[in-house]
Amino acid sequence: MLSMLRTIWTVFLHLFRRPVTVQYxxxxxxxxxxxxxxxxxxxDPDGDERCVGCYLCSAACPVDCIALQAGEREDGRRYPEWFxxxxxxxxxxxxxxxxxxxxAIQLTPDFELCxxxxxxxVYEKKDLLIDGTGKYPGYNFYRVAGLAISGKxxxxxxxxxxxxxxxxxxx
Amino acid sequence: MQIVVVLGVLNAPLILAALLIWLERRFLALLQDRxxxxxxxxxxxxxxxxxxxxxxxxEDWIPPFADRAVFILAPAVIVVTGLMSVAVIPITETIGVxxxxxxxxxxxxxxSMGVYSVVLAGWASNNKYALLGGLRASAQxxxxxxxxxxxxxxxxxxAGSFSLREIVEAQRDVWFIVPQFLGFAIFFIAGLxxxxxxxxxxxEAEAELVAGFHSxxxxxxxxMFFVGEYVGVTVVSAMIVTLFFGGWxxxxxxxxxWFGLKLLFFILVFxxxxxxxxxxxxxxxxxxxxxxxxxxxxxxxxxxxxxxxLLKT
Ligand code: SF4
Ligand code: SF4
Numbered sequence: 001m002l003s004m005l006r007t008i009w010t011v012f013l014h015l016f017r018r019p020v021t022v023q024y025x026x027x028x029x030x031x032x033x034x035x036x037x038x039x040x041x042x043x044d045p046d047g048d049e050r051c052v053g054c055y056l057c058s059a060a061c062p063v064d065c066i067a068l069q070a071g072e073r074e075d076g077r078r079y080p081e082w083f084x085x086x087x088x089x090x091x092x093x094x095x096x097x098x099x100x101x102x103x104a105i106q107l108t109p110d111f112e113l114c115x116x117x118x119x120x121x122v123y124e125k126k127d128l129l130i131d132g133t134g135k136y137p138g139y140n141f142y143r144v145a146g147l148a149i150s151g152k153x154x155x156x157x158x159x160x161x162x163x164x165x166x167x168x169x170x171x
Numbered sequence: 172m173q174i175v176v177v178l179g180v181l182n183a184p185l186i187l188a189a190l191l192i193w194l195e196r197r198f199l200a201l202l203q204d205r206x207x208x209x210x211x212x213x214x215x216x217x218x219x220x221x222x223x224x225x226x227x228x229x230e231d232w233i234p235p236f237a238d239r240a241v242f243i244l245a246p247a248v249i250v251v252t253g254l255m256s257v258a259v260i261p262i263t264e265t266i267g268v269x270x271x272x273x274x275x276x277x278x279x280x281x282x283s284m285g286v287y288s289v290v291l292a293g294w295a296s297n298n299k300y301a302l303l304g305g306l307r308a309s310a311q312x313x314x315x316x317x318x319x320x321x322x323x324x325x326x327x328x329x330a331g332s333f334s335l336r337e338i339v340e341a342q343r344d345v346w347f348i349v350p351q352f353l354g355f356a357i358f359f360i361a362g363l364x365x366x367x368x369x370x371x372x373x374x375e376a377e378a379e380l381v382a383g384f385h386s387x388x389x390x391x392x393x394x395m396f397f398v399g400e401y402v403g404v405t406v407v408s409a410m411i412v413t414l415f416f417g418g419w420x421x422x423x424x425x426x427x428x429w430f431g432l433k434l435l436f437f438i439l440v441f442x443x444x445x446x447x448x449x450x451x452x453x454x455x456x457x458x459x460x461x462x463x464x465x466x467x468x469x470x471x472x473x474x475x476x477x478x479x480x481l482l483k484t
Contacts, residue, residue, distance in 0.1 A: 014201075021206045
């Protein structure tokens with residue numbers, strides 16, 4: 001009996017607490033930078049597209065909502081000719097981001113993706129590609145990868161030794 | 172003039188019932204550290220209108236397996252009996268629909284009639300959950316009815332009348348909450364059970380019985396049960412105010428304001444109880460009623476009568 005009265009009193013005191021509700025549209029909740037929301041494609045610090053069209057994200061996606069077509073530029077860099085994410089299917093699992101070898105595809109803390117039309121939830125490359133580097137500012141895939149492209153030979157990457165000439169006998 | 176009062180007094184509980192839905196949701200939310208509905212209109216009051224539009228435009232479906240006539244009758248009964256009880260409540264010296272010399276008995280009779288609504292609804296729905304709800308309601312209300320009446324007899328002894336107006340007049344010096352505290356506590360618990368509000372909402376018990384006796388109801392018929400419940404809350408609060416807290420009496424402010432304030436206070440207490448107490452098991456409920464409250468109310472009656480006799484001689 002006494003515990004009941006105490007319960008009632010405790011509940012009554014809660015009347016004077018601040019409600020914990022976040023009044024959403026006016027008051028935005030804090031979302032950590034690695035929150036998994038709308039997906040973007042980033043560029044490297046030189047302003048070139050990071051995506052190399054390796055299809056890994058598309059393969060990793062559990063709901064198959066990424067589609068792309070790889071192409072190759074004259075200088076040897078690969079890039080996606082088109083890139084399409086269907087956000088009405090995406091479950092924001094972040095697996096694409098984990099699979100991507102070039103940090104190109106990234107999830108952002110923007111979750112406000114509502115739409116009245118299903119079709120407009122299919123984002124094309126122009127909607128996805130941003131001008132910045134996203135969460136990984138300094139990273140440039142072609143600078144650290146061993147792949148040769150025009151203007152950068154084998155062994156010219158950062159922290160990369162010159163290729164060993166296996167035909168030479170000199171040490 | 173009288174017709175205005177009658178219409179006013181009878182419509183007020185209905186409007187109040189609609190407002191109570193809003194009040195309950197907001198107040199409950201505040202008790203639970205939330206805001207409640209605060210978007211539609213000022214303070215979220217527009218939700219009352221939105222709720223009404225919603226409930227009036229919903230499909231009103233009568234299940235083919237239900238007992239049609241009784242199914243339709245049941246929700247009407249609870250509102251009618253609730254409003255009938257309102258008729259005997261004296262709001263101020265002058266305002267009040269009627270002043271029966273057996274007002275208190277009339278109230279008890281009407282609240283017993285209200286049980287029919289729940290039982291018939293459970294029966295007519297032809298659904299096992301609804302029937303279980305109806306069964307629980309009948310057992311709970313019949314047993315709580317007994318000492319609800321008995322607990323009030325102390326008040327009747329003190330006032331020497333069954334007329335609610337005279338009972339209020341008898342509290343001019345001291346409110347009956349002081350000499351009749353036990354009676355008040357018992358009546359309060361019985362009133363909770365009578366309106367089957369939480370924590371005594373076993374007839375509904377949505378955790379175990381879907382929605383209890385009104386599982387099969389939809390649209391405005393379902394709404395009627397809610398109107399009935401809120402009218403019930405209002406009536407029981409008004410009775411507590413009238414019988415134990417001196418009705419319209421109070422210093423400075425006019426009677427109607429005092430009555431309203433006291434009424435509001437008890438409605439808020441009802442809501443607070445809903446937010447804080449868990450629902451007891453059914454056998455606990457019955458045992459508590461018959462083994463604790465009934466002897467207590469008898470004791471209260473005997474002691475009150477004895478003391479009165481002593482004072483007289
Ligand atoms: S977040 Fe998951 S579901 Fe969405 S595109 Fe990436 S892998 Fe597919
Ligand atoms: S995994 Fe990265 S680099 Fe490969 S196709 Fe997807 S976004 Fe482009």
